[in-house]
Amino acid sequence: MKLDYSKIEEQSLPNFKGGEKSMEAKMFFDGKCRILKARLQPGASIGMHKHETNLEVIYVLKGNGTFIYDGESCPIEAGNAHYCAQGHTHSLINTGTEDLEFIGVVPEVQAQ
Amino acid sequence: MKLDYSKIEEQSLPNFKGGEKSMEAKMFFDGKCRILKARLQPGASIGMHKHETNLEVIYVLKGNGTFIYDGESCPIEAGNAHYCAQGHTHSLINTGTEDLEFIGVVPEVQAQ
Numbered sequence: 702m703k704l705d706y707s708k709i710e711e712q713s714l715p716n717f718k719g720g721e722k723s724m725e726a727k728m729f730f731d732g733k734c735r736i737l738k739a740r741l742q743p744g745a746s747i748g749m750h751k752h753e754t755n756l757e758v759i760y761v762l763k764g765n766g767t768f769i770y771d772g773e774s775c776p777i778e779a780g781n782a783h784y785c786a787q788g789h790t791h792s793l794i795n796t797g798t799e800d801l802e803f804i805g806v807v808p809e810v811q812a813q
Numbered sequence: 814m815k816l817d818y819s820k821i822e823e824q825s826l827p828n829f830k831g832g833e834k835s836m837e838a839k840m841f842f843d844g845k846c847r848i849l850k851a852r853l854q855p856g857a858s859i860g861m862h863k864h865e866t867n868l869e870v871i872y873v874l875k876g877n878g879t880f881i882y883d884g885e886s887c888p889i890e891a892g893n894a895h896y897c898a899q900g901h902t903h904s905l906i907n908t909g910t911e912d913l914e915f916i917g918v919v920p921e922v923q924a925q
Contacts, residue, residue, distance in 0.1 A: 702882060702887075702895070702896050702898075703880070703887050703889055703893055703894070703895055704893060704894040704895070704896065705893050706892060706893070706894070707892070729894075729896070731896075731898070733868065733898065733899065733922065734868055734870065734896065734898070734920075734922075736870055736894055736896060738894070756845065756846055756920060758846065758848055758918045758920075760872065760916045768815070770814060775814075775815050777815055780818060780819070781815055781816060781817050781818070782815070782816040782818070782841075782848055782850070782916070783814070783815055783816070784814050784816065784841070784843075784846065784848060786814075786843065786845065786846070787845065804872045804894070804916065806870045806918040806920075808846075808868060808870075808918075808920040808922055809922065809923065810845065810846075810920055810921065810922055810923065811921065811922065811923050
């Protein structure tokens with residue numbers, strides 16, 4: 702199936718996972734996989750959280766920011782991907798001066 | 814972890830899944846999730862295949878093409894995502910005049 706983001710409404714999710722400001726996101730979820738196109742304004746963040754039953758792949762479309770993955774800080778920019786394996790923790794902060802836009806894929810995976 | 818595609822070597826995969834021409838791809842796989850940044854030149858395709866143990870999410874970065882998903886044809890262009898759920902079949906053809914560039918995420922998921 703196709704996700705045409707020009708036809709999906711954007712939701713505002715304040716303090717997402719305990720982060721700063723809000724995440725604006727276009728979300729799809731069928732119980733097995735979450736697919737989102739989202740953006741964080743400068744200074745906005747997704748709070749630290751653990752992926753217990755799923756994993757997450759993020760591909761940065763625009764802007765730049767910093768991931769904290771298992772406590773380690775890592776800068777990221779448009780054209781990079783970030784992988785948070787199952788059982789690991791991460792957060793994402795827009796440390797740049799423009800919106801940080803990304804695609805996120807969060808599939809539910811086998812129990813560890 | 815970060816995937817910096819400027820540092821990952823591109824592989825050429827001729828007749829990928831039985832498709833035409835070749836797919837050029839930068840691949841990551843840890844046994845649990847495959848993450849690829851790939852491109853198909855005009856006329857190139859990924860052949861029809863079924864996702865038995867995994868699912869696939871594709872986000873189109875550049876160009877346009879056509880997915881065939883469970884026998885149904887669907888045009889796709891830069892900015893759209895495509896979702897092939899577990900147990901379903903798909904193929905992708907670059908029907909455009911420029912390279913079709915995309916991100917693919919293929920996680921291994923729970924048995925059906």
